[in-house]
Amino acid sequence: MLAFAARRLLVSLGLVWVVASLVFLVIHLIPGDPAELLLSQGGIAPDPAAVEELRERLGLNAPLWAQYLSYMGGLLRGDFGLSLQDEHPIAEEIALRLPRTLELVGMAGLLATLFGVPLGIAAALRAGGALDRVLSAWAGFALSVPVFVVGTLAVLLLAQQLKLVSAGGYVPLARDPGRHLALLMMPATTIAVGLGAVVFRVMRSSVLEVLEREHVRAAQARGLAPGAIIRRHVLRNALTPVVTVVALHLGALLGGTVLVEFVFNWPGLSGYLVRAVEARDYPEVLGIVLVISIIFVLLNFLVDLLYAVIDPRVRHG
Template sequence: MTFLGRRLLQLVPTLFFVSVLIFSLQQLLPGDPALVMAGEERDPAVIAEIRQQYHLDQPLPVQYVYWVKGVLSGDLGESLRIKVPVRTLVVQKLPVTLQLAGMAILIAFFIGIPAGVISAVKKGTGWDTAANLVALWGISTPNFWLGMLLIFLFSIELNWLPASGYVPLLEDWRASLASTILPAFVLGNAIAAVLMRHTRSAMLEVLESDYIRTARAKGLSEPAVVLRHALRNALTPVITLGALELGTLLSGAVLTEQIFSVPGFGKLIVDAVFNRDYAVVQGVVLVTASTYMVLNLIADLAYMLVNPRLRDGR
């Protein structure tokens, strides 16, 4: 528990620094929140009342304290544009992108890791060349082009899957999977290519280790050497990459969500920035940063599973 305890303690100062950074950067955005909330009339009395209500007439440290108190109580503020609590918007949009990102990561793992293992074990053969060509194609293919190509093929020509839209998972899980499989594949395709390259590199390094040669000298079968010994030790950098890529998908799937008309978290962030919706920007960025930290903590827990030495704090 020493290893996990250290990671949990590190979250506290990190969260504090992130909250200060988010609040500080918010002040750099152009425009005056009070003028935005006052509307077109901009009555001086109304503006003064808004400043007092939202503590905008207070010094920045005082405003930060009020904001943190609200965050700790679950109040992320209210959207200036549509007058809806930010917490409500997050609850509505985040599960959509979480489902999309989760499916994309699963697709990436199922493609990237086996391809990387095969490429490393079959180094210098046709299998290695084919895996590297697939990885190069995945990295080089633009998401918007692949998305439109998949829509044309599976939605228009074959009529197997819907071209756009989203169905909540709890409403109809079959329709939900059908509406998200194409955008999830588009996102997972590029990540699979990156995972393949990292898995191949890590496997090649591990396969040259002394303990692998010892395992082979003891007469262990090649599948046992590759899967039980080599792959387990090569997974550590892959786990790190997977956690970071999942966090990136939460805020970086904007283009794919636009192509497939998926009302996700990325679109919410972009709309908030363009509309100068300050409370939404703060709340969404804070949730995104916190999710990154949670994913890194999960990655640390996964390290403990694949590397038992970390359980003793070593």
């Protein structure tokens, strides 16, 4: 297991280096002068002296290889540079906002798994029955409704009409844990509705596929109790594709929670990215995209480890 984890870790570190290099190259291969684009307002050409000063601040006058080495050296030190808007360290802002988005996405993934997995198993065991049809119809409806519609309806119904919860906002966990959790649940549940439907569908299909395997049929023929068959022979095999789906969706959600964070006024990383793009803050955009990409690579590393735990054959593949 340790050798498998070490191999996957080396591969992940290599991917992180490739991602960092690609982000650097893509930014520098975009046509046009980044400094000029940043200073352009309403199509009016900026002052050449200001453009030259900004190029010097960003290090754009140096050779490309020197910029790359400086960029990679900064990443190794955890230095993403300074914001062009207020010269605030970008790493500090990311460190402040990233845990909030990770918490939101993690809670959504937990809720989606807690509901999607057992409902998928229940539907598969009663395939074609009334419960299966009802749950499948719910999943289809949940997948067809955009996340911002779910969030808006939740605010209108639960917050404004029934007054059960607050419409949105953020309170640090250390200041008021109860209030923090209450404010977290609405946006997390909004994301979990669609993600839970995906988990449900994958789990249902996976269980149905595993139930047709020979070793499961043999266990049924021996008269083994249905609960024991699910625990011993079905669940572990059926969970493998679910792990993949949840991990990939969580990675995509890291940069895709913009609408949810906006609807519920949750100060996470996605809102920070939108602000950086609107302000044309080149260093901020670069830092945020890179952090999201690295986390996505690390999520895939964790998925590989979970595969090895769920299915020992993966370690020797």
